Amino acid sequence: MLHVKFMFHRIDGAVIRFLVGAGLVAGAAMLVGQPDPAGAHGFAGDRFFPATILTDDPFVADEMSLPTFTRPPTAADGTHEYDLDVDIAKRITPDLGFTAHYGWVSSHTPGMPTVTGFSGLNTGLQYQLFINPQHEMMALAGLGVSWAHTGRVAALGAPDFTTLTPTFDFGKGFGDLPDSMPFIRPFAITGNLSYDVPTKTESAGSPNPNNFNYGFAFEYSLEYLQHHVKDVGLTAPFDRLIPLVEVALSTPVNRGQSRNTTGTVQPGIIWSGQYYQIGAEAILPVNALSGKGLGGLIQLHFYLDDMFPKTIGRPLLQW
Amino acid sequence: MSLTRQTCRRAALAALAFLASAALAPSGGFAHAFLDHALPSVGSTVHGSPGEVTVWFTQEIEPAFSNLRVVDQNGAQIDKQNNAVDPSDRTVMKVSLPKLPPGKYKVFWHVLSVDTHTTDGTFSFEVAP
Numbered sequence: 001m002l003h004v005k006f007m008f009h010r011i012d013g014a015v016i017r018f019l020v021g022a023g024l025v026a027g028a029a030m031l032v033g034q035p036d037p038a039g040a041h042g043f044a045g046d047r048f049f050p051a052t053i054l055t056d057d058p059f060v061a062d063e064m065s066l067p068t069f070t071r072p073p074t075a076a077d078g079t080h081e082y083d084l085d086v087d088i089a090k091r092i093t094p095d096l097g098f099t100a101h102y103g104w105v106s107s108h109t110p111g112m113p114t115v116t117g118f119s120g121l122n123t124g125l126q127y128q129l130f131i132n133p134q135h136e137m138m139a140l141a142g143l144g145v146s147w148a149h150t151g152r153v154a155a156l157g158a159p160d161f162t163t164l165t166p167t168f169d170f171g172k173g174f175g176d177l178p179d180s181m182p183f184i185r186p187f188a189i190t191g192n193l194s195y196d197v198p199t200k201t202e203s204a205g206s207p208n209p210n211n212f213n214y215g216f217a218f219e220y221s222l223e224y225l226q227h228h229v230k231d232v233g234l235t236a237p238f239d240r241l242i243p244l245v246e247v248a249l250s251t252p253v254n255r256g257q258s259r260n261t262t263g264t265v266q267p268g269i270i271w272s273g274q275y276y277q278i279g280a281e282a283i284l285p286v287n288a289l290s291g292k293g294l295g296g297l298i299q300l301h302f303y304l305d306d307m308f309p310k311t312i313g314r315p316l317l318q319w
Numbered sequence: 320m321s322l323t324r325q326t327c328r329r330a331a332l333a334a335l336a337f338l339a340s341a342a343l344a345p346s347g348g349f350a351h352a353f354l355d356h357a358l359p360s361v362g363s364t365v366h367g368s369p370g371e372v373t374v375w376f377t378q379e380i381e382p383a384f385s386n387l388r389v390v391d392q393n394g395a396q397i398d399k400q401n402n403a404v405d406p407s408d409r410t411v412m413k414v415s416l417p418k419l420p421p422g423k424y425k426v427f428w429h430v431l432s433v434d435t436h437t438t439d440g441t442f443s444f445e446v447a448p
Contacts, residue, residue, distance in 0.1 A: 046440045179423070179443060182362065227354045228442050230362030274351070274377065306351060309434045 041305055045133030046228045047173035048221065049190060050270045051301050053279050054246040055215040056192045058140045058171035060097030060128050062304040062313045063089045069298050073264070073283055073291030081107040083119070090304075091315040099124040099144075105156055117152035120159055124167070136173030136188070143167070144194065161200030161208060168193045173221075175228065186224040190217045192248075207255035215248035223272065242270045249286065262290040266297075277301045352378035352432035355410070359444040366447050368419040372398070372426055379409040384431035387414045392423050409433075419446045 041061040042049040051057050053068065065087040074080045085103040092098065101122040108114045126142035144165035151158025173188040196211040219242050226232060226239040249263030268281025283295030305313035355375040359365045372389055382404040389398040402414035412430070424446065429439040 227361060228440060231360035309436060
């Protein structure tokens, strides 16, 4: 409750208008349309891959995170911040989708006034390469774009340059292991590989290197265990829990920055229901460059295809 | 156009409440049907041949586009191919079984929920002497 109270004291009109827009986009299109036979989000055979929080999902979907509230680890110079983020994923066709991410930041450096504002707009175009139900595998290729001058550049370090990021995401469940390994079969892993290509080599005297980004999510699905491997007597809400550990790292590859790898390790848990999921993770920096101390986040994530199956939950070209 | 902070805050709360209520209302919408539980239980060993397999789903399903089948270790379908949705409770589907010899059996389910989303899944059980 304290966090909620803090949040609304800090939110300014622009943020609220942004939230209103995001909410109404989801709500306004419930009015018309016909049902269509559509597959479920994040499924490969028996395997359900939840929408992970730190790392990208290996599937196109109609989903929305509203909001993700984050308290990152404190930065090396003592700066601490609170982030409020919104993510939307929308399918254009059953295999082609786009994503958008926007965030609002409240940042405080000791001895300085608190600064608030947007952190920059990120969008992505994604194509589902394949889904293999038998082996619980899926893969996706995409192009992410971090847009210049869409956040507070001077005060919050939002980029003054656009970055293009080709991405490859994959997921693999281990349900195809032999029946003799029943408690290994609920494991799954998802991963992201991407490469940042900034359109400007330097900003305000600091280099903008190309970065190699790599992230993984290690998941143990109690839902899979209970409903596909062995009925161990789990009931709601425990039969929908997915404990996981996410890891994401970024390594610059040029412009004198190649030793400056940063990243976080985030153990947490996701509860997945019929219409939404709730996730919470601790945030541990991997080195001093990535911050110090412990951070944390909580996310509410909606499955638009389940909430609005006749309208905005369908691929755009099927409306 | 300029909105007052109070108006914006109320609108934001209304939008969030709208989304939350749509998500939380159990009868306000439909969703994919998933397995809730089954008999024989998922991954269980039963002594003696069960007369049928019964699966309970989390949502009501469409009888015409839902099916349940049971195969043996060789992949041969061994159920009586009379799978049916319980007319008094459309979250339940059953299929009858002949007398099964000891061994492992796999259940395949494929259902169309009333919102027209399809889902499918599998689980195994073992018949012991």
